[in-house]
Amino acid sequence: MRLYLSAILSAVLFFSVSCEKTETKTDADDRKFISMKLDNKIYLSENPKATAYLPKLDDSNPDNDYPVMEITGTTYTGDYITFKLAVPELPFHTGAYYSSETGNSMNIYLPSSNGETLNTGTSAGFVINITRINSQFVEGTFSGSLQDVSGSSSSRVVKDGTFRAVLKYQEAQ
Template identity: 55%
Template sequence: MRILISALLGAILMLGVSCEKSNNDTSDAIDRKFVSMKLDNRIYLSEKPQATIYTPNLVDEDPDNDYLTMEILATTYSGDNITFKLATDQPSFKPGVYYGNTTGNSMTMYLLSQSGATIVSDPTSSGFSITITKITSVYMEGTFSGTLTDPTGGGTKTVRDGSFRSFVKWVQK
């Protein structure tokens, strides 16, 4: 009888341990902060971008800093720098599309891997946009796409499949 009870308790204990919830490491994929995109046919990837939201400064006489602004900085593995700038006249950034032809919204890439060329979004064209899909006080993610131009006359480059995820830091002006 003791052997039977010991065997039953052992079996229950083994079933309890084997049915324990497994850890799938999917949280690592969600926690990963990055900027990735295709520029023409080349893929660019940056880990751990820095996103900073600057609060408006309403007490000085400069009307250019009376808006909530955001800057996202990223550096790729090959040393290329990616910069996004966004601005809004709302009390906070909200999910939605931010077009490059709106004042304060832009993307700039310094291509160290391509002889130091700089390409920018055209402020006169609606051909570039950044979409914020999710934003909280500490975290944001979104997508971007469009056309970047070389201001020295080097032509245009197409950004496709751009996406980002970053922590957000708030800074008062």
């Protein structure tokens, strides 16, 4: 009887261990980046930073009374990419953040293109989607129109924008 019971327990243990689900991370999961097409030219920033600024209610500055997430990166050619997302209260959630809502924007400074500065301005057609977020990283997509605010006032189209960045939390300044 003992031998029979030992065999059954061994079989249960074997199957429970062998059926355990394991997730293996790939290099693609570890890669942090901002990537996009701006007028069909590809821009890539490796290792961008994402900082969620916590509200600071004990001062007289009304601009830091709500949580803001800032995602920043620099391309190999020295171009700067910045997103800002705002929410009435923590936490940030997955979903769409439209540039027409207060605090949400994208800015690009292009020293590689004669110092052009592009931003969402009053554009209602720019959206940043957070597809995954936890206490350590944020990931998403973005697309829409940006305005050239450095002179020509022309509209530029951003397509196929994606990002993944390490997320840290910090008190607002």
